[in-house]
Amino acid sequence: MIQTIFTQPFLDQQPGTSGLRKKVSVFQQSHYLENFVQSIFDSLKGFEGKTLVVGGDGRYYNRVAIQIILKMAAANGFGRVLVGHDGILSTPAASCIIRKNQAFGGIILSASHNIGGVKGDFGIKYNIGNGGPAPESVTEAIFAHSQTIHTYKILTAPDADLSKVGFSKLGDLAVEVIDSVNDYAQLLESLFDFDRIRELLTNGRFRLCIDSMHAVTGAYAHRLFEQRLGASLGTVQNGESLEDFGGGHPDPNLVYAHDLVARLFGDNAPDFGAAFDGDGDRNLILGRHFFVTPSDSLAVLAANATLVPAYRTGLAGIARSMPTSQAADRVAAHLGIDCYETPTGWKYFGNLLDDGKITLCGEESFGTGSNHIREKDGLWAALFWLNILAVRQQSIAEIVQEHWHTFGRNYYSRHDYENLESDRAHALMDNLHGILPTLKGKQFRSQQVSYCDDFTYTDPVDGSVSSHQGIRLGFTNGSRIIFRLSGTGTQGATLRVYLERYEQNAAYHQLDPQVALRDLIDIAEEVAQIRTFTSRATPTVVT
Numbered sequence: 001m002i003q004t005i006f007t008q009p010f011l012d013q014q015p016g017t018s019g020l021r022k023k024v025s026v027f028q029q030s031h032y033l034e035n036f037v038q039s040i041f042d043s044l045k046g047f048e049g050k051t052l053v054v055g056g057d058g059r060y061y062n063r064v065a066i067q068i069i070l071k072m073a074a075a076n077g078f079g080r081v082l083v084g085h086d087g088i089l090s091t092p093a094a095s096c097i098i099r100k101n102q103a104f105g106g107i108i109l110s111a112s113h114n115i116g117g118v119k120g121d122f123g124i125k126y127n128i129g130n131g132g133p134a135p136e137s138v139t140e141a142i143f144a145h146s147q148t149i150h151t152y153k154i155l156t157a158p159d160a161d162l163s164k165v166g167f168s169k170l171g172d173l174a175v176e177v178i179d180s181v182n183d184y185a186q187l188l189e190s191l192f193d194f195d196r197i198r199e200l201l202t203n204g205r206f207r208l209c210i211d212s213m214h215a216v217t218g219a220y221a222h223r224l225f226e227q228r229l230g231a232s233l234g235t236v237q238n239g240e241s242l243e244d245f246g247g248g249h250p251d252p253n254l255v256y257a258h259d260l261v262a263r264l265f266g267d268n269a270p271d272f273g274a275a276f277d278g279d280g281d282r283n284l285i286l287g288r289h290f291f292v293t294p295s296d297s298l299a300v301l302a303a304n305a306t307l308v309p310a311y312r313t314g315l316a317g318i319a320r321s322m323p324t325s326q327a328a329d330r331v332a333a334h335l336g337i338d339c340y341e342t343p344t345g346w347k348y349f350g351n352l353l354d355d356g357k358i359t360l361c362g363e364e365s366f367g368t369g370s371n372h373i374r375e376k377d378g379l380w381a382a383l384f385w386l387n388i389l390a391v392r393q394q395s396i397a398e399i400v401q402e403h404w405h406t407f408g409r410n411y412y413s414r415h416d417y418e419n420l421e422s423d424r425a426h427a428l429m430d431n432l433h434g435i436l437p438t439l440k441g442k443q444f445r446s447q448q449v450s451y452c453d454d455f456t457y458t459d460p461v462d463g464s465v466s467s468h469q470g471i472r473l474g475f476t477n478g479s480r481i482i483f484r485l486s487g488t489g490t491q492g493a494t495l496r497v498y499l500e501r502y503e504q505n506a507a508y509h510q511l512d513p514q515v516a517l518r519d520l521i522d523i524a525e526e527v528a529q530i531r532t533f534t535s536r537a538t539p540t541v542v543t
C-alpha cells in the first residue's frame with residue numbers, strides 16, 4: 001500500500017559541494033531522509049516507469065537508508081531500480097551503471113572521505129542521467145522543495161532482499177540486485193592495457209601496495225588487482241569494507257592514509273602505492289619515497305595519455321578546478337588543447353565532458369577522472385599510472401621529475417583549518433572580501449598582486465553562472481593564494497588555503513614544498529589574519 005505521510009520541512013537540507021552530508025544522528029531523525037528523498041523526486045520530471053540506480057559506500061546507515069529509498073521510489077512511480085549487492089556501489093561504479101543502463105538517474109549514499117560509524121557522517125546525493133552529480137540548478141530545486149515539503153510517499157512493504165543478486169518486486173517496482181563490481185571492472189578493462197599491466201605486476205621485481213582503508217573499494221581492488229591483474233594476494237590492504245571504516249578516516253592523503261604512507265616512505269618500500277576514499281572516487285598516488293600531488297598527477301596523466309589505449313588518439317581538452325595547480329595548463333598549452341578552470345565540485349565537469357570539450361579532468365582534492373564516466377575515479381587513476389609505468393619502465397619519481405624538467409614545477413600545498421567556529425570562519429572571509437579592492441598592485445615581500453577576485457564561473461556550454469567560488473590572489477610571477485570554505489564538512493567550518501608557486505629552473509625542483517612556499521604561507525597569514533580570526537597557530541592538515 002502506498003502511504004502519504006505528513007511531515008514538516010527541515011531548514012538545513014541545502015546540498016553542499018557534493019550532496020547533503022550530515023551526522024548520522026541528523027539523518028536518523030524521523031522523516032529527515034524521507035523529506036530529502038521526496039524533495040529529490042519532486043524536483044525531477046518524467047521518471048515514471050524509468051530506471052533509478054541506488055547504492056552506497058557501505059557506511060553505517062546505508063542499509064536502512066536504501067530500504068527507505070526503494071520504498072519511496074516504488075511509491076513515487078519509478079519502474080525499476082538497479083541496486084548494488086548488499087546495497088554497495090562505489091561512486092564511480094554507480095556512475096558507470098547509470099550510463100550503461102541509460103537510467104533516469106541515481107541516488108548515491110556516501111559522505112565520501114568523511115568518517116563513518118554511528119557517530120560519523122552520512123550523505124546522499126542525486127546523479128543525473130549522464131551519470132554525474134546533479135548540476136546546481138537541480139540541487140537548488142531540491143533545496144527549495146525541502147523548504148516547503150509537507151508530505152512524502154512511501155510503500156508499506158517488507159524490506160527487499162539485497163543479499164542475493166537477482167530480481168524481486170516492491171509493489172509495481174522491479175528491483176534488480178546487481179553485482180557491485182562486474183560492469184565497472186569491465187569498463188576499466190576496456191580502457192587500459194591489462195596485459196601490459198599484468199606483465200609489470202607479475203615480473204617478480206615490481207611491488208604494488210593498495211590501501212582500501214576499509215572502505216568501499218575493497219571488493220573492487222581485490223577483483224581488479226589480485227584476480228584480474230595477477231598481483232599477489234595481500235597486495236590490497238585494509239580491503240575488508242566495514243561500516244565504520246575500521247575507525248579510520250577514509251581520506252587518502254598524507255595524514256589519514258598513514259599506513260600506506262609509512263610503507264611507501266619506509267625501508268624496503270614498494271614501487272607503487274595507492275589509496276582510495278570512502279566511496280572510491282578519490283585517489284592518493286605514491287612512488288617509493290615519493291608523493292605525487294593530485295595537481296601534478298593530472299598533469300602527468302595528461303602528458304602521457306597517448307600511452308594508454310583509451311586515450312591513444314589524444315585529448316580533446318583538460319579541465320581542473322580553480323584551486324588546483326596550473327601544472328595541467330602547461331601540458332594543455334604544449335599539446336595545443338584547451339584547459340578549463342571550473343569551481344570546486346565534480347558537477348562542473350559534467351557539461352564539458354558531455355559536450356566533448358575535455359577528456360581528462362582533476363582536482364587538488366585527490367580527484368582525477370575522464371570521459372569514461374561522470375565521477376572522479378580512484379581505481380581508474382591507479383590503473384592509469386600503472387599503465388604508464390608498464391610502458392615507460394621507469395619509477396614514479398623519475399617520471400614526475402622528468403615532467404618537471406620539461407614543464408617546470410608548480411610547487412603546491414593546501415593548508416586546512418578544520419572544525420573552526422562557523423562565525424569566525426565567515427568573519428575571516430568577509431574581511432577578505434572587504435579588502436579585495438585594495439590589494440591589486442600591492443607588494444607583499446617578493447610578490448606583487450596582479451589580480452584579486454572572488455571567482456565566478458560561466459559554464460561555456462549552457463551559460464550558467466556560479467559566483468562566490470573562492471577568493472583568488474594572483475601574483476605577477478604566476479604564484480597564487482586561494483581562500484575558500486569547504487562545502488563538505490559537517491561540523492563547524494573548514495578554511496582551505498591553497499598555495500601555488502611556479503619554478504622553471506630545474507636546479508630548484510627538489511625543495512620541500514613548505515620551504516618553497518614559505519613566502520606565500522606568510523603572505524596568506526598577513527592578508528587573511530588567520531591567527532587573529534581563528535585563534536589557530538597552525539593548520540590541522542597540510543597536504
Ligand code: G16
Binds near residue numbers: 347
Ligand atoms: C567533493 C567534490 C569535489 C571537491 C571536494 C572538496 O569530493 O566532489 O569536487 O573537490 O568535495 O570539496 P570542499 O573543498 O568543498 O570540501 P568528495 O570526494 O567529498 O565527494
